[in-house]
Amino acid sequence: MKLVAVGTVAFDSIETPFDRRDRVVGGAATYITLTAAHFVRPVGLISVIGDDFPQAFLSEMERRGIDLEGLQVRQGEKSFFWSGKYHYDLNSRDTLATELNVLAAFSPEVPADYSATDFLMLGNLAPAVQMRVIEQIPERPRLVVLDTMNYWMDTALDELKAVIAKVDVITINDEEARQLAGEYSLVRAARKILSMGPRYLIIKKGEHGALLFDQHNIFFAPALPLEDVADPTGAGDTFAGGFVGYLAQTQNISFENMKRAVIVGSAMASFTCEKFGPERLLELTKEEINERIEQFVALTDFEIYVED
């Protein structure tokens, strides 16, 4: 397997200031795998659902090269459910309901086929679950990428720090970076977080773009200014899926290639915002993806010569 991802597969009810949808398919691993499968196949999925999850969606995932051997289906139980309401700026939201359901007792099982994966994406989930996935993969993957959120910093900081110490790349948003490091300046926060284990840090700033740090370099990728944002749900997971999917496709983990991967992740995230749930990811063509990447080049490209 070139890429394995763990995370939630779920139902989301989403309300924006302009529209709403009830019980659309969502979850971090849904967005990650659907995005990554545009770049690399097969993608192994480790997650859990109840018997209420639509078979048609699972078949569509398989058709797209997502391997479901690591997806547990719990008969007589319900899938994870989240509902949220976005504020007018579409950059912040309130959680209205979280029903853990099958997630409450989830113990991931990594199939034998997944255990020699090159790339491992730990989608947002309890750090203890992420750790159990790491522990079941005896040969260390070439690159382990971790996404997490402030909820785990508030409720499971020690477990989270243990996971952080074992990964190569961590992706979090700007507020979370500040919280994790206890530093307001993102440059100072980055230095502290890089001292916790990871070699690379990506700070996601939503509509304000993303920053990639290593010990010596900073790279900035903008978000594409969009005419309309329908629903930003899953944009961060889509970013992670595009980032790790591109790296797994190109098999190159240099800083130069990570910069490209951040651009690809940003491009993919811009699509997810255009429609509700993962809808846009399901209809995307290769031509649209390439065109969007070219838009990022046009958006940021300049040449300047400084006199000596």
Add this chain to the structure above:
Amino acid sequence: MKLVAVGTVAFDSIETPFDRRDRVVGGAATYITLTAAHFVRPVGLISVIGDDFPQAFLSEMERRGIDLEGLQVRQGEKSFFWSGKYHYDLNSRDTLATELNVLAAFSPEVPADYSATDFLMLGNLAPAVQMRVIEQIPERPRLVVLDTMNYWMDTALDELKAVIAKVDVITINDEEARQLAGEYSLVRAARKILSMGPRYLIIKKGEHGALLFDQHNIFFAPALPLEDVADPTGAGDTFAGGFVGYLAQTQNISFENMKRAVIVGSAMASFTCEKFGPERLLELTKEEINERIEQFVALTDFEIYVED
């Protein structure tokens, strides 16, 4: 004269969460001309001060190639004074006091030497004053750049719209763009503002960078992630001064060159944030400026090849 700028020359008292300074020299035209003079000289200054303004600072401005013929000195009156207090994020602030003093009855007089200027920068000031400068320059400059703020949208919208209709470039922040256009999406807001007259719009997003729009293109320049921000006062004016100063130096107003000018403006603004008031602008060397511009190249440069 290659470049003429109008705006305030003033005293500022500034409080940040970490430090404070009383009555440092400030004002939009101070930052604009001190910045632009790093790129083009002489720079004509149109403004007004009282007899309380330090002669040493005026001499320093002249030494730097700033022509003070358009600077009125009102005997027995006091210079414009502003005081403000920054919030913890250093991205928002409260105004504590505004004393108009000499500004209350300011009627700009454009010296004969300034009336054939190539570039005209209308710094933030009452739109009626900006308009009187435009009217005193019989031969239209090659490029007129306008900076303004929400205060004038609230109190003098008609006068402001009349000025906007006469300029080539307008620079405002994201909230002001939304207010002026009545559109939340910056892409929609940009389209509306470009229909009001200007051919170019720059939306300044502070620590989140700046967007340059024309009818067909968008360019994004990041802000440099800084380890520490001492005082962001004047950063927007510095940006404008670097932008128009670079254009006046290079005598090239293509979109490609405006992209470079936005990078230069962003680089100069990053310096201003490093110390209180215009202090950093006064000590800057050409080598530091070039090095900072190279940092922006490193921050944003990537190469990606998409398969067809």
